[in-house]
Amino acid sequence: MRAIIEPPPEAGEPLAPLWKRLAWFGGLSLTGALSCAVIAYALKSLLR
Amino acid sequence: MELDALILSRLQFAFTIAFHIIFPSFTIGLASYLAVLEGLWLVTRNEAFKALYLFWVKVFAISFGMGVVSGVVLSYQLGTNWSVFSQVASPVIGPLLAFEVLTAFFLEASFLGVMLFGWKKVGPRLHFAATTLVAIGTLISAFWILSANSWMQHPTGFETLPDGTLRAADWWKVIFSPTFPERFAHMVLAAYLTTALVVGAASAWRILKRGADEAPCLGLRMAIGMFAIAAPLQLVVGDLSGKEVMRVQPAKLAAIEAFWETRTEQPFHIAAWPDRATEGNRFEISVPKLGSLITAGSAAAEVKGLKAFAPQDRPPVFIVFWSFRVMVGLGLLMIALGAWGGWLMWRTRGPEYSRPFLWAAVAMGPAGFVAVIAGWIVAEVGRQPYVIYGVLRTADAVSPVGPGQVSASLLAFMIIYAVVFSVGALYILRLIGEGPETPPEDADEPPGNPLAAGTKGVRA
Numbered sequence: 001m002r003a004i005i006e007p008p009p010e011a012g013e014p015l016a017p018l019w020k021r022l023a024w025f026g027g028l029s030l031t032g033a034l035s036c037a038v039i040a041y042a043l044k045s046l047l048r
Numbered sequence: 049m050e051l052d053a054l055i056l057s058r059l060q061f062a063f064t065i066a067f068h069i070i071f072p073s074f075t076i077g078l079a080s081y082l083a084v085l086e087g088l089w090l091v092t093r094n095e096a097f098k099a100l101y102l103f104w105v106k107v108f109a110i111s112f113g114m115g116v117v118s119g120v121v122l123s124y125q126l127g128t129n130w131s132v133f134s135q136v137a138s139p140v141i142g143p144l145l146a147f148e149v150l151t152a153f154f155l156e157a158s159f160l161g162v163m164l165f166g167w168k169k170v171g172p173r174l175h176f177a178a179t180t181l182v183a184i185g186t187l188i189s190a191f192w193i194l195s196a197n198s199w200m201q202h203p204t205g206f207e208t209l210p211d212g213t214l215r216a217a218d219w220w221k222v223i224f225s226p227t228f229p230e231r232f233a234h235m236v237l238a239a240y241l242t243t244a245l246v247v248g249a250a251s252a253w254r255i256l257k258r259g260a261d262e263a264p265c266l267g268l269r270m271a272i273g274m275f276a277i278a279a280p281l282q283l284v285v286g287d288l289s290g291k292e293v294m295r296v297q298p299a300k301l302a303a304i305e306a307f308w309e310t311r312t313e314q315p316f317h318i319a320a321w322p323d324r325a326t327e328g329n330r331f332e333i334s335v336p337k338l339g340s341l342i343t344a345g346s347a348a349a350e351v352k353g354l355k356a357f358a359p360q361d362r363p364p365v366f367i368v369f370w371s372f373r374v375m376v377g378l379g380l381l382m383i384a385l386g387a388w389g390g391w392l393m394w395r396t397r398g399p400e401y402s403r404p405f406l407w408a409a410v411a412m413g414p415a416g417f418v419a420v421i422a423g424w425i426v427a428e429v430g431r432q433p434y435v436i437y438g439v440l441r442t443a444d445a446v447s448p449v450g451p452g453q454v455s456a457s458l459l460a461f462m463i464i465y466a467v468v469f470s471v472g473a474l475y476i477l478r479l480i481g482e483g484p485e486t487p488p489e490d491a492d493e494p495p496g497n498p499l500a501a502g503t504k505g506v507r508a
Contacts, residue, residue: 005105006167008098008175015171024169025178029158036157040149043120047127 054446056454057129060461062428064121066421067465071115073420076190076236077243078108079183081270086176099263103484104247107476109164112156114472121461129454133435133445140206140216141196144223148192155185187236194235198228200436201427202296214439227296230289231427237282238423241382242416244274246480248389249413252406254483260400263484268399268409272389279382286379287342293430294343297437298352299361300430303368305339306332307353314339314351319373322365327355363432371425378419385412 009015016024082101089097123145126134162170162178170178205221206214216222248271254264294301301307306322306329307314316338321330337347344351354362385408392399399405435442 005102005109005164006169007102008167008172011093013168016169021170021174024166025162025174028161028166028169029178032161033154033158035161036154 051451051455053449053451053454054443056451056458057125057446057449058442060129060454060458061122061125063458064118064125064461064465065424067469068115068118068122069420069424070417071111071118072186072189073235073239073242073417074246075108075111075115076186076239077241078104078111079179079186080240081243081247082108083176083180083183084270086179090172090176096263096266100267100484103263103482105164107479109160110472110476110479112160114469118469128457129447129449130435130445131447133440136213136440136445137200137436140199140203140214140222143216144192144196144199148189148196152185152189152192155188156182159185190235190239191232194232195223195225195228197427198231199223199225201225201231201431202227203436203439208439214436227289227292230285230292233285234282234289234423237278237285238416238420241275241278241282242420244271244278245382245409245412245414245416247271248275248385248409249411250480250483252409253481254485255400256403256406256410258483258485261485265398265400267484268389268406269393271409272386272393272399275382276386276390279379279386282379283383286376290343291345294351297430299354299357300363300368300426301343302352302354302356303363303365303430304372304426305343305351306365306369307339307351308355309353310350310356311353312340312348312350313337314343314353316342317369320369322369324359324362324365361433363430368426368430371422371429375419375422375426378415378422381412381415382419385409 015021082105085097085101085104088094089101159178159181162175163182166178167175199222202225203214204225205216205218207217209215247267251264251267251271254261255268290301290304293304303322305314306317306320308322308328313336315332315334315336317329318333318335320332320334322328323330340349340351341347343349354365388405388408389399392402392405396402399409431437433441433443435445
């Protein structure tokens with residue numbers, strides 16, 4: 001089964017270009033923040 | 049004792065917050081530990097650091113999730129059970145809790161995804177940045193929560209409006225109320241100690257069961273380093289915090305020490321049976337003059353006793369007195385464990401070869417959680433009968449609801465928590481029971497899947 005928590009790249013494994021890594025960094029962090037916002041607003045709507 | 053809505057609401061909040069505090073007090077320390085492990089792996093490329101990181105990040109992910117879920121319940125209770133408190137204090141407390149969400153929770157939520165799912169995608173350095181940001185997020189979270197709670201312990205920088213609601217007049221004074229620095233340091237050190245004790249216990253357990261691999265030995269030595277430094281430091285910070293309590297909450301201090309009379313040369317009660325009915329201690333084992341010396345810095349100093357306060361303004365003595373002794377007793381055991389481990393590292397082959405020490409480390413694994421809960425009982429019960437000290441009584445802060453409604457929701461919480469958190473806690477314990485393991489050189493199976501780890505535990 002594929003690992004859910006991603007391990008680090010193996011020694012000697014080539015890294016993706018910097019722009020691609022930065023894009024993943026930004027994309028994943030934005031997804032996290034948006035998920036948090038969606039859940040927060042959903043919970044807030046329960047108070048109405 | 050009559051079970052009215054007030055006592056039931058207090059029981060409900062105590063029950064849910066006692067469950068909740070277990071998780072943040074663990075994840076605050078664990079997030080920093082993970083950042084240190086990853087940083088050390090980046091610098092040294094020692095595979096044992098990577099193995100430790102991959103082991104503890106699974107525990108962190110589950111604990112973090114359970115901490116969030118159990119924390120949401122508390123926010124709702126402020127509205128359902130403590131609506132008068134919310135109405136009166138929300139202009140001051142509300143923004144502090146909102147700042148926690150905006151600055152800390154969003155930071156954690158944003159970079160937790162990179163931390164868990166993006167190591168190969170973003171590369172080692174950006175991943176380390178994400179782990180560090182999550183660790184900083186947990187500390188910022190502690191900052192705001194302790195800020196809000198410290199304000200409730202000793203409110204400053206506010207004004208009361210004609211309708212009875214409170215408004216911040218000076219946000220600086222609200223955020224940095226006088227007891228805040230010591231209480232924040234005390235909580236962060238408690239979180240680090242709690243984590244170190246769990247890491248030490250898991251490593252010791254792994255060594256006892258499967259021998260002294262590099263990863264568990266490294267984990268054990270790092271844990272010993274933490275409690276050898278942090279436990280004595282905690283004693284100093286705790287003492288400073290106690291001095292602040294004496295200054296701003298003398299009734300709480302009197303309850304902590306079971307002082308009834310105001311006098312100089314107060315004795316220190318090692319053990320006592322405080323009795324509110326007789327306004328005295330039924331029995332006591334005491335050291336003369338030491339109470340004044342510890343609390344006020346001089347045996348000749350006068351320290352207030354509980355009789356200096358009207359009976360309706362005194363906190364419950366018995367629970368505060370004994371909770372404090374549980375916390376301090378465990379703290380002293382942590383200092384002893386750190387000293388013992390340090391001595392073994394310095395003078396012998398190492399702590400991993402001392403079975404008595406390894407068993408002691410395993411036995412002390414839960415001590416941090418117990419000490420944290422006991423400490424919070426001292427802080428919160430010691431603040432009674434006020435919810436905002438000197439400003440709003442707990443009895444006046446409760447929602448206008450009936451005991452039937454509160455007892456029904458309390459029962460529901462107890463049943464749901466018993467199921468959900470028992471399963472979660474057992475799962476975490478099973479993961480921890482596996483212990484960190486240095487991967488063999490030719491291992492090509494990616495570690496880190498919590499579900500796989502769990503099923504592996506079942507098979508074992």
